[in-house]
Amino acid sequence: MSTEWRSRARLVVRVLAAVGFSFFAISAIAGTALTGLDAVDDAEARLMTLDARWIAIALGVWATSLIVQGFRWRALLAVEPRPSPWMMGQVLFGSNVLNLALPGPVGELAAAWYLRHRHGVPMLVGLAATLAGRLLALTVFGMLTLVLWPLVASDLPDALVRWVTPLALMVGLSVVPLLILGFQRDRVVALARAAVERLLSGERRERVLARILWWVRCFSAVGGVGWTRWAQAVGWCCANLAILSASTLCTLRAASIPADPLGTLFMQSFTAVVSVAGVLVPGGMGAVEVAVIGLFPTFAQGSTADAVFCAMVFRWVHLLTLLAGVPWMVWLVATLPGRAESLVPLLQGALDQESEAGPGAA
16 A cells, blocks of 8 residues: 555544544433433434434435535635536535544645646635635624524523523624624724734734734635625525525434424524534534524424434534545545645645735746
8 A cells, every 4th residue: 555545544544533533422422411311211212213314315415515615615716717616515525524634724725725736726815715705604694693583582482582682692793893804804904913013022923913914815815706706605605504404404304303494594503603612622512512402492392302312413414424525535635745644734835835925826
């Protein structure tokens, strides 16, 4: 076996280990919670009757969200001609799995490298489109949380409305800084530069200022796509939310738990923003599961034990989808320079070199 294939095999093992750990952790936590609720037997019975056909549909629907994200990524790509959105969705599928295997934003860097290597898209432009798309998605989901909450809350108990309303407001209003950054970027950058120059000095100040300049160059690479493209990206964000909600509804159907589509849409937009809080947790576990359990009455009918069971199965579906992306990860890594273990410094170095030359460098 060649060195390259051994390196790829180690990556696959790392992904399997990360997914296995996440499966074990979420199952153990859910089992402990169900034991405390005296509902282990009920959960086991529900698990035995779980409809595998609907789970398979949920997996397939969830996987299509990566294709939709490829369309969103392409909409914000400031180059012509643009690569196929179907291919970009495949790249995202592989890069998401790669993030499980290696530390840092290696998946995003790898995706940007692929576009440069195969389609001549500058890395800075590709990475900027990815980051801008994600920030836009958070903004759209936060605003939808505010819009949907009054519609969902009308049929809920007063006690639930009283404690969820502040959370919905916090989640929705958390996107305000993103809106300010989008519409007042130059002013925000000027304020950040002034604060850094006042608070820091010497080499540390230069490093922070260089990073600010890097972000300015990065988002400047998206600045020329025009409002039509931004509107398309917003549409793809909404389509992505609808697809993820459909996957959730299929999972609930598999568990024979009645669900409300509008409430599911609200829960999905809420947890999409909350998931940012779980970025530093392996597999992103914790924040989303707590939100799903707390919001369960807003989108489904059942007990607290049912909520815990659903949170566990939702995570299983997500992890199984990541496993399905392993072949795409191997395909993506095969196009990258060097061995997998040294990808981060190699890709970061290529990006820094391009950044110093300006966002138009190929």
